Amino acid sequence: MSADEPVVSMRDVDIHFEDDGGLNPFAESKTVRAVDGVDLDIPENDVVAIVGESGSGKTTLGKAAVGLQRPSAGTVSFRGQDVWAAKKRFSNPTIPYSEIRRSLQIIHQDPGSSLNPHQTVESSLAAPLKKYQSELGPEDREARILAMLERVGMTPPHDYARRYPHQLSGGEKQRVALVRALLMNPDLILADEAVSALDVSLRVEVMDLMLDLQAQFDTSFLFISHDLSNARYLAEHAGGRLGVMYLGELVELGDADEVLRDPQHPYTKVLKWATPSLSLEEGAAEPPVREIDIPDPVDPPSGCRFHTRCPYATEHCRTEAPDRRSVGDGTHRASCFRIEEDGDYWHSEPLEGASLDADE
Ligand SMILES: Nc1ncnc2c1ncn2[C@@H]1O[C@H](COP(=O)(O)OP(=O)(O)OP(=O)(O)O)[C@@H](O)[C@H]1O
Ligand code: SF4
Ligand SMILES: [Mg+2]
Structure with missing residues (x-):
């Protein structure tokens, strides 16, 4: 000790x-x-x-x-x-x-x-x-x-x-x-x-x-x-x-x-969107998700667990689970492939209804 x-x-x-x-x-x-x-x-x-x-x-x-x-x-x-x-x-x-x-x-x-x-x-x-x-x-x-x-x-x-x-x-x-x-x-x-x-x-x-x-x-x-x-x-x-x-x-x-x-995980952005005093941008009427329903913790989705709802999800997210990775100086961490500027995620096909630049 x-x-x-x-x-x-x-x-x-x-x-x-x-x-x-x-x-x-x-x-x-x-x-x-x-x-x-x-x-x-x-x-x-x-x-x-x-x-x-x-x-x-x-x-x-x-x-x-x-x-x-x-x-x-x-x-x-x-x-x-x-x-x-x-x-x-x-x-x-x-x-x-x-x-x-x-x-x-x-x-x-x-x-x-x-x-x-x-x-x-x-x-x-x-x-x-x-x-x-x-x-x-x-x-x-x-x-x-x-x-x-x-x-x-x-x-x-x-x-x-x-x-x-x-x-x-x-x-x-x-x-x-x-x-x-x-x-x-x-x-x-x-x-x-x-x-x-x-x-x-x-x-x-x-x-x-x-x-x-x-x-x-x-x-x-x-x-x-x-x-x-x-x-x-x-x-x-x-x-x-x-x-x-x-x-x-x-x-x-x-x-x-x-x-x-500066939320890094798309799910944190959803929580922020749902909190009126913290809403991301004026006029975002719809929550930033593809699917409202929360999956069952008995049978969580493969790969990144948020892929069934994430507006940025790709095939890569469906099969691979992201580790928690550091943002900037290292004390802020999040589990999302998008934090790395390069990687297989960026060359992978978006899932139906998703897009790599969903918020643009
Ligand atoms: N003793 C238990 N036996 C079986 N399942 C459990 C037990 N305790 C919790 N769970 C399940 O584990 C999951 C997480 O439950 P937990 O109570 O930790 O969630 P929570 O985030 O605190 O939810 P809430 O905001 O409703 O309090 C849920 O699916 C819950 O049904
Ligand atoms: S790893 Fe993929 S599915 Fe998971 S939060 Fe990041 S972009 Fe969305
Ligand atoms: Mg609880």
């Missing part, structure tokens, strides 16, 4: 689910390729926002990053320690699994789900502190909880500490969930659709609070949203990165402002 080691490092991670059809004896067993070939490093004090359509594998990827979903292939490491190897009994890891668990926290979409309806806010917040910071006495524990409630704007904190979850609004529940995660003094917080269930007016408020807490505690954030405007707000304000998922693959990743200013 070295100090420069990323907090979390994912290497060539696949997560495939076997779906045996449940109780239906005639159903064929299927493999859902939720995540395929994902590489992602999250260093300290980093903010990464992941965006993509429903079912593109965002939640599965996020859970894998915080050690809650075991990869089918590839590795997930915490500061250089393989997370799943650390979990094995008698493994003698450099970082104990309990330490990894404490360091990787999650905030769910439904802020109520992490709160016991029969416990006051204070009891809910005290439980993990008792487990992971057992050296704290009851008074120190209470002081820490009250200080954090105040920190997230729940004042007077004594009043909120005594309340039950049903006595809190959605935004307040999400603040308690944030406090609960932060009390663990984590290195990384996964916020999975953490603002999606909130009223539009509250979303910015909770995102601003996350940004503020992130800056104050230097905690890294992996923020997941199906909504590019939320992902953009968070990533751009944090000076962080934006990642785009399509059918289980991380097809583009780079500094948020660069990815949005």
